[in-house]
Amino acid sequence: SQTIHQWPATLVQPVGSPLSLECTVEGTSNPNLYWYRQAAGRGLQLLFYSVGIGQISSEVPQNLSASRPQDRQFILSSKKLLLSDSGFYLCAWSEGTPQETQYFGPGTRLLVL
């Protein structure tokens, strides 16, 4: 069966510091991978998605970037965090087309102070 991991689970970072969040998927090959952000009490905001290694699509211009160095690994990064980057970061995966069912990881709660 497939599983998805995210770490860290929680993170408190000062403004201006760098960020690296990691997501890995097990039990599937060539998955579609997604990064979402969810502000408190709000809906899901799609940040990036990837249909293959090295293929990243950005949905929202901002100070975040994503990379996919391996088939089942997706990394979200920032060089300098802003207060507005605080939120709940969710990684998800799907098979087939990006219109198919998405399965979410446990998430990383980020607080920027």
Added chain:
Amino acid sequence: QKEVEQNSGPLSVPEGAIASLNCTYSDRGSQSFFWYRQYSGKSPELIMFIYSNGDKEDGRFTAQLNKASQYVSLLIRDSQPSDSATYLCAAPAGNMLTFGGGTRLMVKP
């Protein structure tokens, strides 16, 4: 117009009642629809999907799809306090699965 719309709620129902959650979508070409449940502080989990017009039942949950009206609903029978959560509807829009903003459901004992 948002591609997938839901009333944000909260929808409050007494324990044992039927909770009815609604979702409208704009892409007439959409073929598949999904309902996710998200407990506070947790990630969304898939609870149902539906592809065909009509009803699909799974335990206490029934998904209803009306493609002509571009309308999807989720009925929860015999609502329990443990059903209190935010319910997200998702439908394809363009080449992506798009999520609604979610409806917060509160089931009161």
